[in-house]
Amino acid sequence: MAQQTTASINEVKDWVLAKHTERQDIGADEDLIETRLVDSLSFVEFIFVIEQASGTEIDMDTLDLDDLRTLAAIEKRFFAG
């Protein structure tokens, strides 16, 4: 399961990197929101990418921002087996 999970969080990482071609990598604990790698305009698309990769529907009105701040938090919340 770990290999499949890692592959999925990498879809989210690849989406962020595709938006920021100046970056080669993103740390698992790097705050995507504080660093504005994900800003309010791209946030909805960011949620959509996580939903598509994880197969989980995310309610925008009740989501916990801390579950989405880092790749590690996203993986733990949405991709843990």
Add this chain to the structure above:
Amino acid sequence: MSLRIGVDLVPLSRAQALLEPDNQLVLARMLHVDEISECMRGGHLDPSSVAGRLAVKEAVFKLFRCRDAVVPWQSIHVEGLPGTWPVVYLDGAAAKLARAAGIRSEISVSISHDGAYAVAVAATTME
């Protein structure tokens, strides 16, 4: 009585990206069906109109002054046909955030487009 304002700038290129076929489901989470139809020009979605509405919603969200919430796109409603003043009303999550921020008065907004950008300002008075 004090004045509170919010401002936001949206590059048309980012609105244009949201008009791509792959992003239509994303845009539908940011703008309502009627907002999208008001952005139609000559049968096509006008990036400038889309950028203006996105900027209004972000500017209004800044009035709420909350750090740990995301823009409640679907509960900030922007109405305004070409040549009319845009009007904003809130419901759901946005109305809740506005109440929590102590906003009781009407929210006024204004949009402008020039070149590659749309800018919007939102203002309200605080007790």
